Amino acid sequence: MQFLQSVHIDYISKRKKAYFISISLLIIGIVSYIVRGGPNYGIDFKGGTSILIEFEKTITTQDIRDALIPAGYGNSEIKSFGTQNQYIIYIGQQKELSASEMVGQIQQAISASITDVPYEILETDSVGPKIGQELRKAMVMAILIALLLMLIYIGWRFEFVFAVGAVIALFHDVLITLGIFILLNYELSLKEIAAFLTIVGYSMNDTIIVYDRIRENLKIYRSDDLNVILNRSINTTMSRTVITSLTTFVVVLSLFIFGSEVIKGFAFVMLVGIIIGTYSSIFVASPVVFEWQMRHGGRQKLKMAKKKR
């Protein structure tokens, strides 16, 4: 069985349409960023205390709130989590009480008020304000360093112009995925950052496969125009791109559907990232190389590249 065996699509001439799509997606991301006032930071980044609690029977957030009011936690953020009567109670930063004292108070309050439904505290997290701030800084650093490493590695293994194309594609992927992530109001915590970094690696992976073919084709088809070579490279690697994306997408989808509730946000980032990453390695990374070469010295420079390697 084979598909996409002999496609002959002219991606380079369609690049304007691709730019339009990309820019629209970016704008959606920016708008949702502005409307929502930034990502919905999880406990890791905003600090405070959160308690994950599971009740044996169905219960409403109002029941929990009513139970917490006498203890003075009536204005906590309470939301349902997953499907199995699980709830997250979030309390902002408190100066005077330690996390376990707070958890103790909340436990008492719930036991006193909701007497007929047994419950279990599944998880508690308490993060000081400074830790959150530091983590945020560290994560931004991590993503930037990862991007920088990519830039250096591609610049070393390929031509500089490829590095530019790859890194623009990476920014493109991370920003659009983040935009959609914010739009759908997922919570951003450390695990999701890990997913974003994985997207960086994954999308890079895809892009390199195409670039590798361009590198090879530049040697073989010396007289062809750059856009012909780019199109041919994208087309011949197309079936691989699609198959790998598909298998990866499917396993992550299985993680998203069957995996633990805690890992859902992570899987979501990956799902979106795989789609966007695949798209960008076809419609963004190579067209950027083309665009750059057209403006800065045409085909001349890349011909030199051929001689060097």
Add this chain to the structure above:
Amino acid sequence: MRGKNLFKTIFIIALVVWALYALWPTYKLQTLTTDESEQLDEEGRLVSLRNKAIRMGLDLQGGMYLTYEVDLPQLVEQLARNKDDQLISILQKTREELNVSTENFLDILERCFEEEEIPLNRYWGERGDSDSKVLDELRNEAIEAVDRSLQKLRNRIDQFGVSEPSIQKVRDRRILIELPGVSNPDDAKALIGRTALLEFKLLKDNEVFTKVIDDIDKALARSRGVVIEAELPDTTEVVTVEEVVEQKESNDEVISVNELFGEEEILTTESEEADTALLVDREIFEENPFIALLRDTRQAGKLVSVPIENIKAVDKILEREDIQSLIPPDAQFLWSSETFRIGDQEYRELFIVNNEAELTGRYITDARVTIGSDVQSAGMPEVNFALNRSGATIFSRVTGANLNKRLAIVLDNRVVSAPNIQTKIPDGRGRITGIGEMDEAQMLAIVLRVGALDAPIQIVEERTVGPSLGRDSITRGQYSIIIGMIIVILFMMVYYRMAGVIANFALIFNLVLLMAVLAQFGFVLTLPGVAGIVLTIGMAVDANVLVFERIREELRTGKTVRASIDAGYSRAFKAIFDANVTTLLTALVLYQFGTGPVKGFAVTLSIGVIISMFTALVVTRVIFDYITSRRVLTKLSI
């Protein structure tokens, strides 16, 4: 060619054998019945089995994760030659800045001193030392203090008996503690978090106590605008501590804190009503606002106590500068460590003791829990301690010189007990009673044996995961791995037929090897780590797909099967290599910046990527070679 493949085949078979051997303990552990595991535990083999199996992160097996920060401002304050008001105020400023900024403490300290134009050598180091020299010294002190604290915490936790704890230093001044399987945060924190500074302080005489309380009472009444003298005909008649005994509980009513502090001074906690309500006797409150907060509890064998509702208010009053000046400079107020009840009301005892400690826990050589045998303390846990020789000398002198006085045993600024000194104690042995629960006594004994920390430590991050959440994560992780794998395997078989079967074999081999590496080298498997495994499955086939697509391309150009396979592998290599290196680079960055669970993800992802390169380039190649070497194929099932 043959010889090379023979070598590769032997290598691969050896790997399989090793992998199965490495995974055996994990398999064994997973399939143990409760009876079997109890039996193994008795024989003492369960621990070694656990050590050899794949280690689960706290998010999978449940447990506690605590990050402590050493209180460096406190440490440098202790190190200072003289602790004047200026130093205290500068340190207060650094403390505030430290809470909001991510800057290094010593940098902040340096800046604050520069702003005040005070040389650091006024407080630390030798006179005439440059700021940078003093800072270097302080830095070393800080590093040593953190290291010593780490060591002491490790000893405490070891003696407490948590299995496989992880205690490590992070970012200079933080200590990260992971306690698998511990689900009671309070117990663990009582053990770890306390400084455990033990001091023996003499109690002030009752007359002093009474006078100080009266002084505070008057000052407070005055500041509330009530002039006692004017209202009382006889100015000598003031309410004393003893008089409070007459007040009946039934007279108590609940007032708000604002009533005590007046309009302008409102407690600025994000407080609830329950926090600001005070329990006072309305009749005496107007004239004796401070005494109204206290109770005589001699019926319970305690002199003066405070209903717990009033403790915050009393603290608040005692902190006030005008009140501070009324307390003799050689005295201080301390609370009891335990609360007690009379009827429904809960109280905490209040003491006034000498500022200067007669003796500290530094001299303790041993501490053990015993059960009290006196009439009073029968059946109650107590801690017996032994002092070293110089400690014994001091103790002997102190007890000899203060017969019939009370000596408070103070732990971290809370009075554990305050026994009467009945005889001179010459042998350096003593006993601490009034501890409460057995657990508490055991922890006290541990911290006394191990010794106090150089500086207090504070929790900056605390996470607990219950065991059931971890179990749920594992089951669902297994589910998603199995389902994801079945889909990928089916797809590969349908799409690449025989070659797909080979790739599937490589995929399963990949997974087994990945788990074996985790088990053998003691890497920790976390929940994101499980996600990393899932992702590896998806990406592992990538290398095979690349090779297969290349082989198909070569076949299309009319090459023979053998030549196509050779060309396919060699041409795909560069792309596979470059693509995987970038993934490895991001995993490396993640490992560097991430915390525990995220590190786990970086680990499984990197191992998965490396192994998948090996399986796709070497293992499948050997199989292809084996098939094509037996007979010349004209058609390849790919």
